[in-house]
Amino acid sequence: MKTRYFRALGWSVLFVLAVGLASCNFPDRVSDTAPAGQYTQAAQTVQAQITAVVQTATRPSIQASVTTTAPTLRPTQPPAPTATFTLAPTPTENLKLLFSDDFSSEVGWYTEQADNYGFEFLAGGYRMYADIPNAKIWSIRDDDYADIILEVEAARMAGPTDGYYGLLCRQVDDDNYYALVIGSNGFYGIGKMAAGEFSFLQEGQDTKGVIYPEATKFNKIRADCVGDTLRLYANGQKLSEVQDGDFPTGVVGLLIGTRKQPGLEVLFDNFAIYQPLQ
Numbered sequence: 001m002k003t004r005y006f007r008a009l010g011w012s013v014l015f016v017l018a019v020g021l022a023s024c025n026f027p028d029r030v031s032d033t034a035p036a037g038q039y040t041q042a043a044q045t046v047q048a049q050i051t052a053v054v055q056t057a058t059r060p061s062i063q064a065s066v067t068t069t070a071p072t073l074r075p076t077q078p079p080a081p082t083a084t085f086t087l088a089p090t091p092t093e094n095l096k097l098l099f100s101d102d103f104s105s106e107v108g109w110y111t112e113q114a115d116n117y118g119f120e121f122l123a124g125g126y127r128m129y130a131d132i133p134n135a136k137i138w139s140i141r142d143d144d145y146a147d148i149i150l151e152v153e154a155a156r157m158a159g160p161t162d163g164y165y166g167l168l169c170r171q172v173d174d175d176n177y178y179a180l181v182i183g184s185n186g187f188y189g190i191g192k193m194a195a196g197e198f199s200f201l202q203e204g205q206d207t208k209g210v211i212y213p214e215a216t217k218f219n220k221i222r223a224d225c226v227g228d229t230l231r232l233y234a235n236g237q238k239l240s241e242v243q244d245g246d247f248p249t250g251v252v253g254l255l256i257g258t259r260k261q262p263g264l265e266v267l268f269d270n271f272a273i274y275q276p277l278q
Contacts, residue, residue: 054255093278095149099141101271110139116262124267127157128165128254133262136179136198140253142274145169147226149274150252153218155267161185161213163264164257165230170223170250179255180223180240182206182231184213188239190230194246201230201242210237218269226276241252 005051101108106121113120116131119139130137150167166181175196182188188211191205211234212219222233228245231238252273 013137036058036189040168060165060237067104068223080223095274096277097272098275099273103269103271108141111277123267125267126263126271127267128161128253128256129159129263129265130256130258131262133258133260135262136193138253139173139253140168140171140251142251144249144251145225145273145275146249147251149226149271149276151220151274152254152271153213153220154254155212155218156184157215157265157267159259159264160258162187162259162261163266164189165264165266166221166254166255167223168255169223169230170247171253172247172250176247177250178225178230179257180221180230181255181257182211182219182232182234182239184211184215186211186213188232190235190240190242191233192244192246201244202240204240206234208237210234210239224276 016199023031054101102124103109104124105122109121110119110127111121115136117137118127118129119137120127122210126139128137128139148169150169152167154165156163156165162183164183164187166179169180171176171177175193177193177239178192179191179198180189186206188206191198191200194218220233220235222231224231226232228243230242230244232240252266254271256264256266
């Protein structure tokens with residue numbers, strides 16, 4: 001019923017609201033025969049204080065044991081444009097561009113604005129915000145890929161500097177995926193959600209000034225998910241690499257995450273999907 005409703009609106013989107021310690025089961029994703037790359041999916045994990053979820057005929061809503069207020073997250077000035085976005089492969093790379101989006105058409109991605117999270121097209125990009133502590137929200141392209149290289153430009157426009165943002169690959173379902181992210185405080189990490197438990201396979205701190213801390217400047221983030229190897233780059237520099245083959249295929253997209261302090265707002269631009277060729 002839920003999937004049918006979103007299709008009636010012209011979207012093939014399964015929106016899932018996963019709640020802290022509450023154990024809620026939702027139907028599996030339903031395959032769609034529409035052209036590839038036309039639909040998105042989004043999901044949110046909220047803090048343990050939120051104790052119940054009510055699914056209505058119109059959209060998910062939450063009943064919380066704590067008071068939530070509408071976020072005042074609005075950019076006063078969008079990040080300054082950077083140079084024309086192109087993936088700069090090394091001489092040994094052979095890549096095929098499968099999809100790119102500068103978000104100017106304002107279609108093909110999930111949009112929703114609630115009191116404490118949201119997805120919208122804004123300032124020529126795609127804005128995601130989370131006014132919830134210890135939360136992850138994501139929006140994906142609903143196409144499966146195995147070996148894939150992703151790039152996006154992203155800037156923290158408001159909120160805590162210890163929040164993180166970046167790319168998601170090989171998302172099998174809500175509880176199983178990889179996240180390759182950076183933070184404005186210099187944090188970087190390759191994370192893994194496995195059976196609903198999230199941890200960083202590898203994380204570190206940028207001490208060389210590779211990650212731009214300014215809220216007015218985009219970082220170029222690259223995620224390689226090829227074979228058992230996951231690599232994270234920022235602004236052309238490799239930050240992290242791990243081996244993990246638990247999820248060989250899945251969908252891709254964008255993710256932001258908060259820690260103890262809520263209110264993270266990130267603007268994404270120039271998203272691209274590449275396939276490495278032999």
